[in-house]
Amino acid sequence: MSSKNKTQEVISTFICSRDKDIEHFLKEKAIEFKKVSKSRTYFIVDEEALELGDFNILAYFSLAIQVLKVPIEISNRKTKHLDGLFSKRDGEKITEFPVFLIGQLAKNDTYAKLITGKEILEYAISTIYKAHEKIGGRIVLVECADKKSLVDFYQSNEFEVIRQDEDKLIQLIRMIH
Template sequence: MSDEQKAQELISIFVCEKDPDIENFLKEKAILFEKIGKSRTFLVFNEEAEEFGVLAYFTIALQVLKVRESLSNRKIKNFDGFNAKINGERITEFPAILIGQVGKNSLYKDNISGYDLMQYCMNTVLDGQMRIAGRIVMLECRNIPYLIELYGQFGFTILEKDYAEDELLQLIKILREEELIEKQGIGEA
């Protein structure tokens, strides 16, 4: 059995009752996106359980964050970390690390909390950031208070813009210097 077949078998029993899009992405697109280098999907499982099952997963990719030109120079400079303009032009696009999908398997929903899943996800994001750089992490989610509160615990805030009624909210986190230094071990004696 090939690695792809093994992966397909593992994810075939993933169920997400709260959001069918999360289940469909894992089953229909995750492997293809891996193959073409569009994203990386990370499976979370319990190594100590008798029955091997995927508890949850998350997907990470690179993305361009586009902001409106009317943002203040101070806010744009905060996104960039250095300037608000390049060669006299306002910066409106920034490289970002996208948390594209985050989902728990309904079959094991009590085996992992959303907070623990986000811990795994953010540790993976910081590992990747250490290798390729980047200061903005973004994700999109429905306007559901408990999700916004969960992501807020990790420093994500809603990006200021006009949203359509059913549009996903964009949440961003600008990585702080101390997070990056701590992860990279810089400054240790």
């Protein structure tokens, strides 16, 4: 069996009944996004099962680089906080900031009891931090549906709501320390 077929076979076992879009991304888009360097997808696997020859995906997350666009009405103080140094560049208010995007974050229903959302998020932040150490960057962005449970989850993990975008997604950011 080719490695591509094996990868597809393993990915096909991932189930996320809470959000079929997350499952669809992994099964239909993740490999293509990697090929064109749009994002990278990371698996969190059951290491004990791996030692026995089974590749069980407990969860996954995908990371990308994106531009966060904020309204011009945002305060100069907040703009300076986001930029780290300035609120204006060449006399113009800064309204765009490079960010690390956590594009997808999900656990496999089959193994849901073996990992928490917080643990998945910690893996994602750890991976981002490695990139941050090499190239810099200050901000992590997540976008989620306007659901109280999701917003509460991210806020309990040091994210703050920055705005709601045109697609009605809530954008939350976390500064990298």
